[in-house]
Amino acid sequence: MIVTVTLNPALDLTYTVDALIPHGTHRVAAVAERPGGKGLNVAAVLHALGEPVLATGLLGGTTGGRVTALLRENGVPSAFTPIAGETRRTVAVADPADATGFWEPGPRITEGEWAAFVSHYRGLLGRASVVALSGSLPPGIPPDGYAVLIRLAAIAGVRTVLDTSGDPLRHGLAAGPDLAKPNALELSALLAATDEHQSAPDSDLADAGRALAMGARAVVVSRGPRGLLALSGEGAWRGVPPERLVGNPTGAGDACVAALARGLRDKTPWPDLLADAVALSAAAVAAPIAGAVDQDTYHRLRPTVRVETA
Amino acid sequence: MIVTVTLNPALDLTYTVDALIPHGTHRVAAVAERPGGKGLNVAAVLHALGEPVLATGLLGGTTGGRVTALLRENGVPSAFTPIAGETRRTVAVADPADATGFWEPGPRITEGEWAAFVSHYRGLLGRASVVALSGSLPPGIPPDGYAVLIRLAAIAGVRTVLDTSGDPLRHGLAAGPDLAKPNALELSALLAATDEHQSAPDSDLADAGRALAMGARAVVVSRGPRGLLALSGEGAWRGVPPERLVGNPTGAGDACVAALARGLRDKTPWPDLLADAVALSAAAVAAPIAGAVDQDTYHRLRPTVRVETA
Numbered sequence: 001m002i003v004t005v006t007l008n009p010a011l012d013l014t015y016t017v018d019a020l021i022p023h024g025t026h027r028v029a030a031v032a033e034r035p036g037g038k039g040l041n042v043a044a045v046l047h048a049l050g051e052p053v054l055a056t057g058l059l060g061g062t063t064g065g066r067v068t069a070l071l072r073e074n075g076v077p078s079a080f081t082p083i084a085g086e087t088r089r090t091v092a093v094a095d096p097a098d099a100t101g102f103w104e105p106g107p108r109i110t111e112g113e114w115a116a117f118v119s120h121y122r123g124l125l126g127r128a129s130v131v132a133l134s135g136s137l138p139p140g141i142p143p144d145g146y147a148v149l150i151r152l153a154a155i156a157g158v159r160t161v162l163d164t165s166g167d168p169l170r171h172g173l174a175a176g177p178d179l180a181k182p183n184a185l186e187l188s189a190l191l192a193a194t195d196e197h198q199s200a201p202d203s204d205l206a207d208a209g210r211a212l213a214m215g216a217r218a219v220v221v222s223r224g225p226r227g228l229l230a231l232s233g234e235g236a237w238r239g240v241p242p243e244r245l246v247g248n249p250t251g252a253g254d255a256c257v258a259a260l261a262r263g264l265r266d267k268t269p270w271p272d273l274l275a276d277a278v279a280l281s282a283a284a285v286a287a288p289i290a291g292a293v294d295q296d297t298y299h300r301l302r303p304t305v306r307v308e309t310a
Numbered sequence: 311m312i313v314t315v316t317l318n319p320a321l322d323l324t325y326t327v328d329a330l331i332p333h334g335t336h337r338v339a340a341v342a343e344r345p346g347g348k349g350l351n352v353a354a355v356l357h358a359l360g361e362p363v364l365a366t367g368l369l370g371g372t373t374g375g376r377v378t379a380l381l382r383e384n385g386v387p388s389a390f391t392p393i394a395g396e397t398r399r400t401v402a403v404a405d406p407a408d409a410t411g412f413w414e415p416g417p418r419i420t421e422g423e424w425a426a427f428v429s430h431y432r433g434l435l436g437r438a439s440v441v442a443l444s445g446s447l448p449p450g451i452p453p454d455g456y457a458v459l460i461r462l463a464a465i466a467g468v469r470t471v472l473d474t475s476g477d478p479l480r481h482g483l484a485a486g487p488d489l490a491k492p493n494a495l496e497l498s499a500l501l502a503a504t505d506e507h508q509s510a511p512d513s514d515l516a517d518a519g520r521a522l523a524m525g526a527r528a529v530v531v532s533r534g535p536r537g538l539l540a541l542s543g544e545g546a547w548r549g550v551p552p553e554r555l556v557g558n559p560t561g562a563g564d565a566c567v568a569a570l571a572r573g574l575r576d577k578t579p580w581p582d583l584l585a586d587a588v589a590l591s592a593a594a595v596a597a598p599i600a601g602a603v604d605q606d607t608y609h610r611l612r613p614t615v616r617v618e619t620a
Contacts, residue, residue, distance in 0.1 A: 022330050028414050062373075063372075098333040103325070
């Protein structure tokens with residue numbers, strides 16, 4: 001079973017309007033509600049692929065209850081730790097040209113709630129083969145939160161994939177995750193903050209090397225339409241999508257993490273793993289909403305992704 | 311007890327942002343949640359004045375549950391009929407200049423739900439002295455919905471205040487409410503649609519007369535900063551606020567209805583009733599959110615409102 005951890009989930013609302021008129025009043029034509037947060041997207045993609053998955057993290061209040069109900073409707077198994085605060089909403093107002101986003105602040109997590117989650121998580125590790133840790137940390141969780149969870153997984157013999165940024169990424173790398181999946185921007189921002197060197201353009205390989213030096217056992221850098229770069233003790237590879245897809249890039253990184261988590265579980269060889277992650281990311285771009293993948297695109301692209309040693 | 315009816319309530323969310331940037335992503339600095347819908351504003355104002363009140367109407371789903379919880383937190387007694395649909399949200403994005411509104415569509419009410427509400431409402435009439443009927447009708451409720459409720463109240467000897475627009479107002483007037491409170495624009499729009507005559511400018515008195523002819527026993531026309539006009543079999547009066555208030559006009563009409571409902575219960579003479587309604591409307595403008603009144607403004611203005619025969 002793959003466990004996905006979402007410590008800062010959301011109820012994502014999408015409002016469709018004819019046009020966005022600042023200071024106007026809009027009658028919303030259509031409302032879509034879905035569970036939001038990167039780890040929940042990873043869980044949704046794994047579930048859509050038929051892989052055994054369990055979503056965990058922190059949920060609270062009426063909005064948290066709604067997220068739980070939507071996960072149940074979607075058939076995604078979940079076991080979240082309850083919190084006193086109200087889970088945040090995000091509102092995306094979609095007009096024919098683009099979307100405008102409003103992100104509520106996440107609730108503050110108490111020390112007791114964090115301790116309760118860590119204990120719950122330890123219990124889940126006995127049933128897990130891989131844990132995927134995704135997204136930002138809500139206020140109240142220490143910046144080494146993911147590092148704690150990575151070390152506990154390692155003790156239990158469970159492999160870890162980490163997809164975050166900033167301080168939680170820095171601390172997380174030091175805890176030695178089996179795989180870190182920053183995007184190129186997140187990684188270069190972290191390295192720029194960590195030392196005084198600016199990353200050179202197209203320095204993803206050098207950046208990945210520095211992430212390895214910081215503690216990760218393997219690094220996959222997502223590079224948008226330019227594909228993925230993997231670096232581990234076994235070698236370095238680049239995987240490039242065979243065509244440029246037009247669509248919604250939100251959630252492509254989460255589909256990538258879903259593929260990586262599955263590959264880590266199955267000990268898939270790197271070139272195959274990277275090809276799978278490239279195809280699944282592209283399939284997420286081809287699907288209209290984050291957390292969904294277009295299965296036709298996935299199966300069509302999967303055999304045609306080029307993976308080369310870097 | 312005054313019963314307020316809200317057939318199309320909402321969960322009102324206000325997001326405070328630094329600036330509204332179309333197609334940008336906004337981290338919302340502050341989120342306020344409150345029960346929304348005109349009848350719920352009327353109930354909140356009556357409760358703030360210490361008047362016995364019961365809020366009823368239709369609520370459903372997670373959002374409806376949240377509205378019920380907020381009413382409980384605010385101490386406003388409520389007894390709503392449950393519906394299968396999800397109560398709508400409204401989102402107001404407030405920047406330093408103004409607000410931008412997004413209104414979700416209301417849920418569709420089934421025939422059975424409407425019948426269940428009517429039965430529930432009949433039960434409440436035994437404990438009510440006045441019923442206030444406010445706002446739009448959600449999809450599925452026939453346009454004569456308020457007319458049905460007004461006739462049932464009359465049979466039970468309960469007085470009625472109607473604050474709506476369009477077809478529900480036209481049907482409602484025909485049912486003979488004790489008091490109708492359209493605003494000047496709603497009334498002239500209705501009359502323009504009902505016959506071929508356009509209202510002349512400043513024809514509020516003539517418009518009110520036509521509303522009486524359509525069936526209402528009394529009419530109070532709200533005229534924004536120009537105050538209120540009352541017309542009944544006993545005479546005609548104008549009430550004007552002694553000063554022009556700067557603030558939030560949303561909810562001023564609902565505060566007016568609260569004052570009118572209380573006055574109808576207490577058989578307050580028209581000049582006093584109108585002065586009270588003018589002062590309470592102004593106190594709503596002086597309060598930052600709909601459903602609230604600034605008590606200092608109310609008590610300061612109450613003795614100084616000028617009411618003259620029209």
